[in-house]
Amino acid sequence: xxxxxxxxxxxxxxxVVLGVFLLAGVAQAQxxxxxxxxxxxxxxxxxxxxxxxxxxxxxxxxxxxLTTTENGVFIFTNLVPxxxxxxxxxxxxxxxxxxxxxxxxxxxxxxxSIELQVGQTSEAITVTSEAAALNTESADVTATxxxxxxxxxxxxxxxxxxxxxxxxxxxxxxxxxxAGGTFGVQSPSVGGIRAVYNNLTLDGARGNDPGxxxxxxxxxxxxxxxxxxxVTSAYLADNGPNPGASIKLTTKSGxxxxxxxxxxxxxxxxxxxxxxxVNRQGLSAFPYRLNTSG
Numbered sequence: 001x002x003x004x005x006x007x008x009x010x011x012x013x014x015x016v017v018l019g020v021f022l023l024a025g026v027a028q029a030q031x032x033x034x035x036x037x038x039x040x041x042x043x044x045x046x047x048x049x050x051x052x053x054x055x056x057x058x059x060x061x062x063x064x065x066l067t068t069t070e071n072g073v074f075i076f077t078n079l080v081p082x083x084x085x086x087x088x089x090x091x092x093x094x095x096x097x098x099x100x101x102x103x104x105x106x107x108x109x110x111x112x113s114i115e116l117q118v119g120q121t122s123e124a125i126t127v128t129s130e131a132a133a134l135n136t137e138s139a140d141v142t143a144t145x146x147x148x149x150x151x152x153x154x155x156x157x158x159x160x161x162x163x164x165x166x167x168x169x170x171x172x173x174x175x176x177x178x179a180g181g182t183f184g185v186q187s188p189s190v191g192g193i194r195a196v197y198n199n200l201t202l203d204g205a206r207g208n209d210p211g212x213x214x215x216x217x218x219x220x221x222x223x224x225x226x227x228x229x230x231v232t233s234a235y236l237a238d239n240g241p242n243p244g245a246s247i248k249l250t251t252k253s254g255x256x257x258x259x260x261x262x263x264x265x266x267x268x269x270x271x272x273x274x275x276x277x278v279n280r281q282g283l284s285a286f287p288y289r290l291n292t293s294g
Contacts, residue, residue: 038111047072190245197244
């Protein structure tokens with residue numbers, strides 16, 4: 001005797017499948033960790049296999065160690081965005097340390113060929129990075145606002161999205177600074193693409209408002225951010241799912257140093273010139289007072 005599946009069970013199976021697809025779309029996230037790669041060679045350009053490589057988080061002092069492959073290659077993955085130093089040790093060669101290596105969210109930092117000099121292990125060499133390394137790992141176009149820019153630049157309304165508007169190719173849509181507070185902060189248009197197609201993330205978690213994708217629906221203070229990175233075009237498949245720019249926010253993490261912040265910002269109409277057209281009609285400036293402290 002054959003048993004036929006009931007219509008109820010078929011419909012239930014269909015609903016389960018649809019539910020899985022819907023949950024997968026809601027739970028989308030992007031990675032913020034990056035990687036540091038390089039190849040160790042000697043002065044003649046020959047591969048130096050078996051070298052000890054130590055990568056150190058300069059903010060926390062956390063270290064990770066590995067050994068170069070038979071091709072002299074090392075790859076550190078799942079590194080959080082911050083500044084790192086890389087130290088290479090090999091018997092018969094001088095230890096080499098490169099400091100000040102800035103890794104941004106989702107970045108693939110390639111150090112290229114790192115040359116070791118023959119000598120005693122007590123004769124150390126330290127190289128401090130002064131310029132940003134050329135990205136040879138991907139063709140994406142990015143712009144990054146680091147901790148120094150976030151701390152030093154004057155931010156209108158203490159709204160981090162106003163910092164994003166300072167970058168090339170970014171334009172405000174609609175002229176508003178915020179979406180009334182209830183719906184979060186409105187993202188700008190990037191590269192001529194409408195804001196509704198932006199990908200907004202906070203520490204890798206999706207931040208687009210479900211009802212208005214152009215809005216960032218998570219409340220976050222600008223003082224809590226360590227980095228704002230925008231990937232505008234030619235990005236890899238790990239960015240998405242929308243076809244627009246990816247605006248990645250990374251919050252600050254703990255360090256070895258004890259520190260804190262006290263601030264007070266004041267905006268008042270007495271500090272600003274009157275609008276030309278308002279002044280032409282003989283009217284005074286509109287009342288405006290905004291005090292932000294913490």
